[in-house]
Amino acid sequence: MGAKTFKTLDEQIDILKGKGLVIDDIEYTKNIILRENYFFLMGYRHLFMSSDNPKLFLEGTTFKELYSLFYFDRQLRNIMFKNILIIENNTKSIFSYVLSQKYGYRESDYLRNINYNQSPDKIRQVNDLLKKMKRQIRVNGGQHEATKHYINNYGYIPLWVVVKVLSFGITSELYTILKPNDQREVAKYYDVEPENLMQFLPILSNYRNLCAHEDILFEHRTQKVIPDNIYHDNLNIPKINDEYIYGKGDLFSVVIIFKYLLSKDDFRLLMAELSYEIDALSGKLEVVSIDKVLAKMGFPINYKSLLDME
Structure with missing residues (x-):
């Protein structure tokens, strides 16, 4: 070559x-x-x-026409990114509340191994992740006014401040090492099962990083997939080999996650913005159809129906 x-x-x-x-x-x-x-x-x-x-x-x-797809994808990234950030902030806030209330708010409290899942298959992951957290606190802590304020004035950084310097990837992995009772406590604030939240968070983290680095979004797929749920069924998404063809590890799976984790108002705004951009692109396409783009995104034709589903 x-x-x-x-x-x-x-x-x-x-x-x-x-x-x-x-x-x-x-x-x-x-x-x-x-x-x-x-x-x-x-x-x-x-x-x-x-x-x-x-x-x-x-x-x-x-x-x-080619540039219109490029521009559409940029608008998509902006929409998805800001909504992932909402969930990231919500999740970090809930984590810090649940763990601080139960174990304490100083590093000497919330960074103790004993406060996390102690099953044999989790011990190594717990140790490794707490080391990563300490490293991020050390490296990133000096870059934020809030963390510097607590270090200089109190000698410690409470968990509700520390979460600001932790990456979403670390935060999503943190959920996997929580004790089962703590996982349930966090998940109940979203009214979802812990097993679902455990699968939602790393997918959001993956898409967050893609959006932040301006990679191609509309046709992206993750290796992890969300569980089959009522929305797949209610939208009549077709199956191949007993697997839904849309809404698993594609962009529409992220929209389904948003349906679970965003507030109703935030989700309604999200759907309005997505619909606007899709309709705008449709008006600019001539050689390919908007249906072809939607298929690449993993969006069923009736995706708008998700808005009013319970």
Whole structure:
């Protein structure tokens, strides 16, 4: 495979034209490529490529249509990210309340191994995770005014402040090492089963990181999947080999998680924003249909019905 060499904007446009992409406005296209990066824009090309010749765009595909999918995905990331942050903040607050109330709020209290699951298959994970927590507290603690305030004035950092410097990945793993009673106590605030929350959190963490790094979101899949639930059934999502084809580890699975974990008002706003962006993209697509995009997202055609389901 030959080495990839630098290409000027004009050369990049010639490459796109050679692949059959219609470019009506050269200066507009140059400006977008310069600002957004040719490589990242091309990450969205797959929906528009010919099945007969995967190196060529479908006949009639325009640069503006390709860019509309890129822009749509950016809007999706913004919507999903802010709602994941709401749940991250809620979860950290609930964790700190439950654990501080039961075990104490100083590091010498909440970082004691004995306060976590002591079953033989969890001992090593508990030890490793508490070490990670201590490391994040040490590294990140000095970067936040609240943690510095408590260290300088009180000599310790309470858990409700520490959670601010812990990553969501650490927080989601923390749930897996809680004692079963503590897991139930946390889960009851969301009115979900502990087993479900244990599967929800790492999926949210995965999508959070993807959004934060501006990776392609709309067609992302996680290895972890959410359990089958009433929403899969009520939406009449089809199955293949007895497995639902949508709403498991795809973007729609995150929307289902939001249905469980967000407040009703926040979820209603989320659905309104998603519907707006999907409808806006639909009006810009010509060569491919919005149904094809929804399928890549794992969204059933009747996804809006989720809003009013109990």
